[in-house]
Amino acid sequence: MAQIQGDHRFFQCSQQCTDAVWDATKKIDELYDYLEEHDTIVIPDEMIPRCPHCGAEAFPWVPGYGNFLEGSRYQEQYQKISDDIEKHLHDKHVLFLELGVGRMTPMFIQEPFWALTNNLPGAFDVIVNRNYQFLPAQIEDKGVAIKGDLARVLKDVRAQLGC
Ligand SMILES: [Zn+2]
DSSP states (O other), X not given: OOOTTOEEEEEEETTOOOSOOEEOHHHHHHHHHHHHHHTOSOOOGGGSOBOTTXXXXXXXXXXXXXXXXXXXXXXXXXXXXXXXXXXHTTOSOEEEEEESOOSSOTTTTHHHHHHHHHHSTTEEEEEEESSXXXXXXXXXXXXXXXXXXXXXXXXXXXXXXXX
């Protein structure tokens, strides 16, 4: 598994003053506890997560907040997925699973998966999403799109396989 769409467990600097991303889980727990304890949706300014290097606001290391950091951790994750794909390019069968992949940034997962499925002779793409059922025309005979709750779909698969 590679996290090329970032990871909510990490913060990044909103100003990208540093290449580093850092643990966000402790701070999130703190914020969550504060909100619960005070029965509010507002945190005091001094609790806003900040970059330890420059003091700018920090935000989750995922695309969608603007300024997504494609630094060394991103490059490392990107290399990992590229190596994994490279390793299996000549396998007889390659199964791509898009489990709950949204449409916000299709260039990260969907478009490469569809291109690979289309180009590799033994490839097949399985798409599961609770909001839509869409299979692109170029892979309509090499894939299946299932609209449904992921937990439910996986449970059905297990039952089907008898495991
Ligand atoms: Zn900073």
